[in-house]
Each structure stands twice: as C-alpha cells, then as structure tokens.
Amino acid sequence: MVATPLGQDVGYGIVVGLGFLFALGMILTTFVLKRYNYELQTSEMFSTAGRTVKSGLVASAVVSSWTWAATLLQSSAVAYSYGVSGPFWYASGATVQIILFATIAIELKRRAPNAHTFLEVIKARYGAVTHIVFMIFGLFTNILVTSMLLTGGSAVVTSLTGVHTAAACFLLPIGVVLYTMFGGIKATFLTDYAHTVVILVILLMFAFTAYATNDNLGSPSKVWDLLQEASKRHPVEGNAGGSYLTMRSKEGAIFFVINIVGNFGTVFCDNGYYNKAIAASPVDALPGYIMGGLSWFAIPWLAATTMGLACLALENNPVFPTYPNRMNPSDVSAGLVLPTAAVAMLGKGGAVATLLLVFMAVTSAMSAELIAVSSIFTYDFYQTYINPKATGKQLIGMSHVMVVAFAVAMAAWSTGLYYIGISMGYLYLLMGVIISSAVLPATLTLMWSKQNWYAATFTPPLGFACSLIAWLVTAKKQGGELTVATTGANNPMLAGNVVALLSPLIFVPLLTYAFGPQNYDWVSMKQIRKGDDHDLAAAAHVDLELVPGERTHSITEEQAEQDKLYKASRIARWMTVFMTLAFLVLWPMPMYGSGYIFSKKFFTGWVVVGMLWMFCSAFCVGLYPLWEGRHTSVKIFKSIYLDITGRRKPSRAPVITDGKDGSVTLTEGVSEKVMEKQ
Numbered sequence: 001m002v003a004t005p006l007g008q009d010v011g012y013g014i015v016v017g018l019g020f021l022f023a024l025g026m027i028l029t030t031f032v033l034k035r036y037n038y039e040l041q042t043s044e045m046f047s048t049a050g051r052t053v054k055s056g057l058v059a060s061a062v063v064s065s066w067t068w069a070a071t072l073l074q075s076s077a078v079a080y081s082y083g084v085s086g087p088f089w090y091a092s093g094a095t096v097q098i099i100l101f102a103t104i105a106i107e108l109k110r111r112a113p114n115a116h117t118f119l120e121v122i123k124a125r126y127g128a129v130t131h132i133v134f135m136i137f138g139l140f141t142n143i144l145v146t147s148m149l150l151t152g153g154s155a156v157v158t159s160l161t162g163v164h165t166a167a168a169c170f171l172l173p174i175g176v177v178l179y180t181m182f183g184g185i186k187a188t189f190l191t192d193y194a195h196t197v198v199i200l201v202i203l204l205m206f207a208f209t210a211y212a213t214n215d216n217l218g219s220p221s222k223v224w225d226l227l228q229e230a231s232k233r234h235p236v237e238g239n240a241g242g243s244y245l246t247m248r249s250k251e252g253a254i255f256f257v258i259n260i261v262g263n264f265g266t267v268f269c270d271n272g273y274y275n276k277a278i279a280a281s282p283v284d285a286l287p288g289y290i291m292g293g294l295s296w297f298a299i300p301w302l303a304a305t306t307m308g309l310a311c312l313a314l315e316n317n318p319v320f321p322t323y324p325n326r327m328n329p330s331d332v333s334a335g336l337v338l339p340t341a342a343v344a345m346l347g348k349g350g351a352v353a354t355l356l357l358v359f360m361a362v363t364s365a366m367s368a369e370l371i372a373v374s375s376i377f378t379y380d381f382y383q384t385y386i387n388p389k390a391t392g393k394q395l396i397g398m399s400h401v402m403v404v405a406f407a408v409a410m411a412a413w414s415t416g417l418y419y420i421g422i423s424m425g426y427l428y429l430l431m432g433v434i435i436s437s438a439v440l441p442a443t444l445t446l447m448w449s450k451q452n453w454y455a456a457t458f459t460p461p462l463g464f465a466c467s468l469i470a471w472l473v474t475a476k477k478q479g480g481e482l483t484v485a486t487t488g489a490n491n492p493m494l495a496g497n498v499v500a501l502l503s504p505l506i507f508v509p510l511l512t513y514a515f516g517p518q519n520y521d522w523v524s525m526k527q528i529r530k531g532d533d534h535d536l537a538a539a540a541h542v543d544l545e546l547v548p549g550e551r552t553h554s555i556t557e558e559q560a561e562q563d564k565l566y567k568a569s570r571i572a573r574w575m576t577v578f579m580t581l582a583f584l585v586l587w588p589m590p591m592y593g594s595g596y597i598f599s600k601k602f603f604t605g606w607v608v609v610g611m612l613w614m615f616c617s618a619f620c621v622g623l624y625p626l627w628e629g630r631h632t633s634v635k636i637f638k639s640i641y642l643d644i645t646g647r648r649k650p651s652r653a654p655v656i657t658d659g660k661d662g663s664v665t666l667t668e669g670v671s672e673k674v675m676e677k678q
Ligand SMILES: NC(N)=O
Pocket: 066, 067, 068, 070, 071, 094, 263
C-alpha cells in the first residue's frame, strides 16, 4: 500500500471535527437569528427562508451548491487529460445552465409566487401522474449529485489520509446533516457563504503557489515550458500538434458536449436550484443567478488550469507522488489529479488544504441536496399524498426525518458504488444520460402554454429509454462487451447524453400536436398556497402575519411585484441568451477552429485573466453579501452586546408591525426597531 501524506488521525479529525464544528456554528447561528432577529422557524421559513434572501447571498449559495467535488476534481482530471482546453470546457459547459436558469427562476416567481418546490408547480399544471414522473427525475438528480459528492470526496480522503472509503462515505455527511436539520434553508445560505469564502481562498492560494512561489513551477512561463515538454513526451491524440496548450482538442470537445448536456439536467431537474429561486426576494433572483453563474466560472477554470496543468508539469519531477510513473487512469477518473498536484507542490500542507477544500465543496453542495430531497418528500409526497392537513410542526418533523434518511441511504449507496468500481468521473459523464430528457418538458412547463399532459408526462421516460439504448448500444458496438470501462468511454456517453437532451425536441411537439395543445391559462399555478404555520406561530406567541414570508400581500403590492418580475423576465431572456452564446461559441469556437497553440505570452495572459476573474468572484460572493447584510449584522451584534452586558434583554414575544421602509417594528415590550426585512 502506498504511504499517504497524512495519517488516519488527521483524516478523521478533519472529516468529523470540521463537521461538528460547522454543526455547532449552525446551531449558534439559528439561535442568534431566533433570539436577536426574531426569526421563527416555521415550515415556510425552513424551506423558503421567508422568500427574502438578497442577491449577494443567492449568488454565494448558487456558487456553493454548484461547486461540487467534481467541480474541482473532474475539471482537474480533464485538464490533465486534454490540456488547457479541459478547464475551459468544464467551466463554460456548466456556467451557461446557471445563467439560463435565471430566466426560469423569474418565470417561476411570476407564475407561482407561493410555490415551495418546482414539483408543486408541475402538479398544479398537470396533476398527479406527471408530478410523480418529475418527482422521480428530481430524485434521480439528487441521488446522482450526492453520489458524485460522496464518491469524489471519499476517494480524496482515502488517498490523502488512508481513512477507509466506506468510513469516509458515512462520516462526511454527519456534520452537514446536523447543520441542515437545525438551520433549514436560511441557515444553509449562511454556511454556504462561509464555505464559498474558504474555497475561493484556498484556490487562490494554489494558483499563487503554482504561478508565483513554487520552487519547481513558480511562473506561467515555467509551467508553459514544462507543458511543452510533456506534449513532446506523450502527445495528446486529437489535440492540435498533440499539444496540451491548445483549445483544439477532439476528446476535449466531446467532453464539452457531454458536460453541457449533463449540467442542463443537474440544474433544471434539481429542485435545489428552484428552492434558491423561491427563497430569493423577487427582485434578487435574476441578479443573484447571473452573478452566481459568472462568479462560479472562475472556480473550475482556475482550479483546473492550476492543478491539472501543475500535475502534468510536475509528473516528470521526483517530487511527484507516483514518479517516475504517470498517474493511473483509474485514479484520474476517481478525481485524484488535484490532490496529487497539491501534494507535489506543497507536501503535507497541500494535502491538508485539499482536504479542507474538498470537505467544503462536499458539505455545502450536500446541504443543498439534503434540503432539496427533504422538501420533495415533505411537500410533494407527504403533504400531497399522505397528510394534506399536515401542521407546520409535522412538516418540519418530516423534513428532519428525510434529511437523515437520505444521508444514510446515500452513504450506503456510495459505498456500494466504490466496491463495484464506479467512480465520480464515470457518474459525471453518465448524469445527462439518466436525467436530461426531463429538461425540456420541465422548462416548457413554465414557458409554453401549449405543452399538453401527454408531452409533459411521457417525454421524460421515452427520452430516458432512448438515451439508455443509445448509450449501451454504442458501448457494445465500440467495446464489444458491456463493462464499466466500455460504458464509461467518451463516445457511448456522448451518444446517450445527446439523445437524452435532444429527443424531447421530437417527442414534445409530436405528442402535443397529436393529442392537441393544452392552451394553459396559468391560473392553477398561482393558486398554490403556503404551508399552514399557525400552530408554530401560536406556540411562539408570534403574529404569523409578521413573520417574513408569511404576511399576506395586498393586491396592489402583488401587482407591483408582478410588474417588476415581468420587467426582469424581459431582461433575463436577452441577457442570458447573449451570455450563453459568448461562453459556448464566441469565445471558444474561433480558438478551436484555428487550432491555435498558446504562445508563452498568451498562456501568461490566460492565467492572469483566470486569477483576475477569481478576484472578481471573491468580491461578488465574498464581500458583496457582507455589504448587503450590513444593517442586519450591525443590529444583531448590537443586540448581542446589549444582551450580554445585561443592558437590554431581547423581547420574548415580539408583536410586530410593518414599518414604512419595509422594516418591522416591535410595538409591545421593546420600543426599538429590531428587525428589518432581509
Ligand atoms: N457543478 C458542476 N458541474 O461542477
């Protein structure tokens, strides 16, 4: 057995210790929000954060839940395999979906202002059968994403510390389960923020190490020289001149297509992204998603341009962990390029930083998945089919049970995947094959009044059947047999993914016009009502009307909100289409077509742009949310100070009314304004 850079004690310490630390932090945050910001944990608050979250926090939550283990590990693997194009294909092929989702987020808020989950919207329009079909695709998505988090995260923990993979699969979720259960979606917005900041700091540290301070690398110019040598030692088949320094990469381009398709599925079918749109205040959903998408782009791009290329540049150097051998392909697929580069550059320090980085990526994305699954079970299954009269307390109880149950099931499932040899890289290529046939019908549910029941209900399973056939037939034809290796190759995955995303382009119009268009009037979506939290409010002696997100809006207020959303929807369509074209066509295609091989100067410029972009991301999702929340933070810190110095205790039973500026004022017990609408 190869010696690991860190001992098992460090592995257990970080995985379990950090988990509990975050859980404690979350319990404290929830306590503070309740005691000083008067936030009552109603079922509405648990799953929608009162629909009041601002754009900076929405952006940081989007970035943190979209930053999976794969974002760092798989992107570095494609950089190692295809060179400079890999990080770009990964980043652009997964940014556009977040940006395009901004359009859907606005439509969701316009069409169904009181929805808790996207599935409720499906049910409101199409009824129970379609609802169940999309529930299954939604759960498949959550299962796939969580499997990738745990398989990738546990492989890294094992490779760096020797902790057994099965133990890592079960231990990684413990802290996140605890803090998600205590905090609900509002609390996860706050931990997401903390996770994102840590991830950005570590990635910038890696980039400065590779491109400025490391003895064996230390500058873009040195890395360029070493990449030239690597291209000579083992030219890349299908790349222009066999070089690692070109965007013209045949296998890279195949990965690009697979990546685009799969990520459409994992955004548009993941209830978590709709949850964040629902939690955003109406005017904040669009800027939140656009800022989140643009900020996220730098993460895989710079992470992989640093770590994937550093791995290539260092593997002919004795500091490389497997020197004189190159990395084993199964380790590349398992996601071990980034940890290997970190150890080659920074030794034990690199290993600790990687553990921290991967822990943050796994847990923050996992908390979003846990909330998504628990809200599907609570609202879409339990409340809809089992107990329609469920009280707020019962709904919260159900949410908690599902958070725990899903985490345990996924830990067991991911351990099983490890034993049968299915890695994170395999799942990453597979995800589109399984779920992307639901993307188009899901989108059209909010965007096209004509899509009928038959098209919405039958397109996802029909598309899924076609994509499975395309995937497996291509694998059998190309590989002669069906094994993990033959089904995991690029061409079968490409066939399955493309059929999954595009076959609905035939099924939806065919079924719609064969059985007659629906001509939907959008009324049933508007009629979705909020959960009944009167029992929780009464127990806490709080007027439910005064809890954020629970207040009934006047008709004039609702009309004003609809006007704003309509304006945002016009802007969103144009802006998102332009940005998508820029990321998928205008930027990469001329570089692909020309087969340009990066000069030293161009490569230096490329790296500098990556670093500057990362600084802009740090501003958007690191500093901006602090600025937006400054009034609330100052108020809370003031209240804490007054409380602990004994000068004023916070009110126990706030009775609150609306202030003119949207703030809320206590009228009994405490004379001072204590709460602002977030
Ligand atoms: N979220 C992704 N695709 O890294």
